[in-house]
Amino acid sequence: MEIRNGDEAGQYHQLCDGTGVSNEIADDDSRLNELGYKQELDRKLSLLANFSVSFSIISVMTGITTLYSTGLTFGGPISMIYGWLVAGLFTLMVGLSMSEICSAYPTAAGLYFWSAKLCGNDWGPFASWLTGWYI
Known part of the structure; x- marks a missing residue:
């Protein structure tokens, strides 16, 4: 199954067979758009x-x-x-x-991103680096 964006804002989604995507997937996509990412990972x-x-x-x-x-x-x-x-x-x-x-924060490599977002702009890069070295 492939997900395609139907309009410019990317809010309307349609599957290959023509049925609508559930609200959860659309909500996840809109949340990722807010974070500056687009949905690329396979969900199976x-x-x-x-x-x-x-x-x-x-x-x-x-x-x-x-x-x-x-x-x-x-x-x-x-x-x-x-x-x-x-x-x-x-x-x-x-x-x-x-x-x-x-x-x-539903992103890939989440731990680095989470630590950067949760620590704020001042300590975010250092916390992300520290998380990377700790893992």
Whole structure:
């Protein structure tokens, strides 16, 4: 499916089969236009691609093999159980915060752009550079 702009302002969209695009896509496009970008990324991900990205980001196997014996040795099973729950809760809060920021600034290479926008004009370039080196 290909999205084409129908008028000069880019507010009206039409699919190849002639049906209208949902309001969410049009809202995203208008938000990106406000930020000075145009919609270029494909909005589909296969089941295998989704699993692959999720698995590589989470990296469960490397985390378990490197930290499982350390946690059991120094803290025991209780620290492992509560540690997973507490760390999972904080990870969920960070993920929810980042998803909120992502919905406000939906751009590729989002972390650099987010840090630049959230720090303002004075500290934005430095924060973007620092984010790039930290990642």
